[in-house]
Amino acid sequence: MTDLIQGSAARGVSSASGKRERLIDGARQVFHAQGVESTTLADIANAADVPVGNVYYYFKSKDDLVQAVIAEHADEIQARLAALEHHRTPKARLKAFIRMLTDERELAARYGCPQGSLCSELDKRDDELSRSCAQLIRLPIDWAEQQLRAMGRRDARELAVALIASYQGIALLTNTFRDPGLMAGEGRRLERWVDSLG
Amino acid sequence: MTDLIQGSAARGVSSASGKRERLIDGARQVFHAQGVESTTLADIANAADVPVGNVYYYFKSKDDLVQAVIAEHADEIQARLAALEHHRTPKARLKAFIRMLTDERELAARYGCPQGSLCSELDKRDDELSRSCAQLIRLPIDWAEQQLRAMGRRDARELAVALIASYQGIALLTNTFRDPGLMAGEGRRLERWVDSLG
Amino acid sequence: MTDLIQGSAARGVSSASGKRERLIDGARQVFHAQGVESTTLADIANAADVPVGNVYYYFKSKDDLVQAVIAEHADEIQARLAALEHHRTPKARLKAFIRMLTDERELAARYGCPQGSLCSELDKRDDELSRSCAQLIRLPIDWAEQQLRAMGRRDARELAVALIASYQGIALLTNTFRDPGLMAGEGRRLERWVDSLG
Amino acid sequence: MTDLIQGSAARGVSSASGKRERLIDGARQVFHAQGVESTTLADIANAADVPVGNVYYYFKSKDDLVQAVIAEHADEIQARLAALEHHRTPKARLKAFIRMLTDERELAARYGCPQGSLCSELDKRDDELSRSCAQLIRLPIDWAEQQLRAMGRRDARELAVALIASYQGIALLTNTFRDPGLMAGEGRRLERWVDSLG
DNA sequence: CATGAATGAGCATTCATTCAT
DNA sequence: TATGAATGAATGCTCATTCAT
Numbered sequence: 001m002t003d004l005i006q007g008s009a010a011r012g013v014s015s016a017s018g019k020r021e022r023l024i025d026g027a028r029q030v031f032h033a034q035g036v037e038s039t040t041l042a043d044i045a046n047a048a049d050v051p052v053g054n055v056y057y058y059f060k061s062k063d064d065l066v067q068a069v070i071a072e073h074a075d076e077i078q079a080r081l082a083a084l085e086h087h088r089t090p091k092a093r094l095k096a097f098i099r100m101l102t103d104e105r106e107l108a109a110r111y112g113c114p115q116g117s118l119c120s121e122l123d124k125r126d127d128e129l130s131r132s133c134a135q136l137i138r139l140p141i142d143w144a145e146q147q148l149r150a151m152g153r154r155d156a157r158e159l160a161v162a163l164i165a166s167y168q169g170i171a172l173l174t175n176t177f178r179d180p181g182l183m184a185g186e187g188r189r190l191e192r193w194v195d196s197l198g
Numbered sequence: 199m200t201d202l203i204q205g206s207a208a209r210g211v212s213s214a215s216g217k218r219e220r221l222i223d224g225a226r227q228v229f230h231a232q233g234v235e236s237t238t239l240a241d242i243a244n245a246a247d248v249p250v251g252n253v254y255y256y257f258k259s260k261d262d263l264v265q266a267v268i269a270e271h272a273d274e275i276q277a278r279l280a281a282l283e284h285h286r287t288p289k290a291r292l293k294a295f296i297r298m299l300t301d302e303r304e305l306a307a308r309y310g311c312p313q314g315s316l317c318s319e320l321d322k323r324d325d326e327l328s329r330s331c332a333q334l335i336r337l338p339i340d341w342a343e344q345q346l347r348a349m350g351r352r353d354a355r356e357l358a359v360a361l362i363a364s365y366q367g368i369a370l371l372t373n374t375f376r377d378p379g380l381m382a383g384e385g386r387r388l389e390r391w392v393d394s395l396g
Numbered sequence: 397m398t399d400l401i402q403g404s405a406a407r408g409v410s411s412a413s414g415k416r417e418r419l420i421d422g423a424r425q426v427f428h429a430q431g432v433e434s435t436t437l438a439d440i441a442n443a444a445d446v447p448v449g450n451v452y453y454y455f456k457s458k459d460d461l462v463q464a465v466i467a468e469h470a471d472e473i474q475a476r477l478a479a480l481e482h483h484r485t486p487k488a489r490l491k492a493f494i495r496m497l498t499d500e501r502e503l504a505a506r507y508g509c510p511q512g513s514l515c516s517e518l519d520k521r522d523d524e525l526s527r528s529c530a531q532l533i534r535l536p537i538d539w540a541e542q543q544l545r546a547m548g549r550r551d552a553r554e555l556a557v558a559l560i561a562s563y564q565g566i567a568l569l570t571n572t573f574r575d576p577g578l579m580a581g582e583g584r585r586l587e588r589w590v591d592s593l594g
Numbered sequence: 595m596t597d598l599i600q601g602s603a604a605r606g607v608s609s610a611s612g613k614r615e616r617l618i619d620g621a622r623q624v625f626h627a628q629g630v631e632s633t634t635l636a637d638i639a640n641a642a643d644v645p646v647g648n649v650y651y652y653f654k655s656k657d658d659l660v661q662a663v664i665a666e667h668a669d670e671i672q673a674r675l676a677a678l679e680h681h682r683t684p685k686a687r688l689k690a691f692i693r694m695l696t697d698e699r700e701l702a703a704r705y706g707c708p709q710g711s712l713c714s715e716l717d718k719r720d721d722e723l724s725r726s727c728a729q730l731i732r733l734p735i736d737w738a739e740q741q742l743r744a745m746g747r748r749d750a751r752e753l754a755v756a757l758i759a760s761y762q763g764i765a766l767l768t769n770t771f772r773d774p775g776l777m778a779g780e781g782r783r784l785e786r787w788v789d790s791l792g
Numbered sequence: 793c794a795t796g797a798a799t800g801a802g803c804a805t806t807c808a809t810t811c812a813t
Numbered sequence: 814t815a816t817g818a819a820t821g822a823a824t825g826c827t828c829a830t831t832c833a834t
Contacts, residue, residue, distance in 0.1 A: 413797090415797090415798090446798095447798075447799055447800070448799090448800085449798080449799055449800055449801085450797080450798055450799065450800095453796090453797065453798070453799095
């Protein structure tokens, strides 16, 4: 979280009240819960406890705020992946990664994967936002590929793609059926699969 | 398509002009291309070449039209799964199923899976529509489970879930990266996986 | 006025209630009284006794409505110039033209020349509207040039420009000083000037 | 320009940074280019390179700033008219005055007469500003009247009004048609007219 | 059956103005 | 004296929905 605050300060806005951060965080939550299109700026302002007109002091448009939310997602993903480095082996890291994802299955059952559903919605568009949100998927793929390559797999990229696809897919199913058990089961299956990679 | 028209006719509306069918089909396409929330009734009426005011003769609300689109999706899925029955073995059916899905990879690269992205969007809601669209995912899972059970797998349900999750996930990745090659690769991997099930 | 209704019908909208016409006419009046920029769509809708949301059924934007107002101004100018044709000599026509303009001096004292102040405001922009409103000035110049040429003046264009400039200028002064007498005086001067042209 | 700065200093504000002067001058330019209504305080602050919040230290409202711009216009007009005094005869002064005005025809072709278009816009209002800006027109009329009276004209006032009206009118036409040639031609015509006054 | 017209609630965005420091 | 931050009342515009014919 410290990273995020520094990130914002680096962007030129530093405020003791942290409204910019609250707006980004509020937006991230309501986007996850309602989708971008269904979320009004009033929803966001309300979630961040900021007057509506004030939003435009920090973001020049709704899209600009979406961009900031994507950037925060990216920051958070990188931080969480970095936190997995303390595991000694790539195999342990991958399994910890899977557990980290499946730990959020209750939230996924209600609203889906925060990054995946965001991409799914923005992908309908064909603008900078849809291109920007791709990094939210690319980061974990690249990271998984590194781990798999460290495990000696020649097909590291393909397996990394399959792993993230499985996660994104089970997140969708978990959300659709409102059943966190689906993600728990798939998580165990994926951990066994990682074990089987040798 | 014949199936779909019969489906509509069975619902009690028979019209020589087929406006209802055109509206459902137009809506299905624009929903896929733009998402439900971003699509106006004017967009749909325009795509179906039907006057805007006329939409409310066939559907009592936009949600009602979404419901009809879900029903048409369900009809089409059942028809396509039924068409796979001519393959003699469950394994052949599963592999044909995978090929059927990956054949649409160009469309998926642009707009994602028609059913998956619809579910992803409607899942944010918590109403009848979000519950209704679950069948679009349940149908292929149930079908795959049957095939896997016919292959003697005790873990047929879990594998069926994993298979559909993999497809939905790779559809999202394919869409996000605008790369049909991802789905082609994953399709081959899944076919090998089916082969390995014994 | 008949011309205007036909004009609107020719544009594809025919309505017994004549809302389109009322909107154009209302807009023309409030634009004259308040200026385009200071006039809200609510002002116009109110002046035309039409609900605000309904304005967009007839005009796709505020600029589109401004364009329609310009077109009505142009129609009216042409009709009024045509009505001067019954005067037998070009000199009589020019003097009648001057009288026609100065007859509006009370309105000019309060709000300026309807066409001139519109051009003055739109000229700050550099778009289609600013180009379009130029016809409101060109039409009377062209007409005056014809009359002057019929009087045998080689310098007809230059004199026509000077005549319209004098009118536009005195309209501004009349408005600025809220003094219709200024326009009355200048009108007499211009009539004498026309007489002196031989 | 020196005159203008003294003018501001005389009003009781002396600042090494000259922000007040920069604001007035910036406002004058953007008002001329965009009109008063279309100009935001941010535009002005930006043109003057002054922080937005700082504007209210020097002016208590936007209208107050407009008032100051009018005052600066008045100061400048008086200075420029005074500078014409070195011509020996009133006729020479009037012709120099006409040349002074037409020298700005390129700017007029793009944005109209700075004072005339300001009056045209403010005249729509009926407040202190609309009354105040009248002096921008009255000053040159009064000056021209003096010159014409010095030439022995009994109808000096009427001719002065006609002269300024011709200038304001040709400025509007020049702006509307984006043609500086119109003003050049009218300037020559007006100079001949002055010569003809005897 | 069909549809042009109408409607009002709501949305993103702007901006003059205020205020704490 | 200076200013970044804040604020709320508009504004232009959209759109699902209704209705008269």
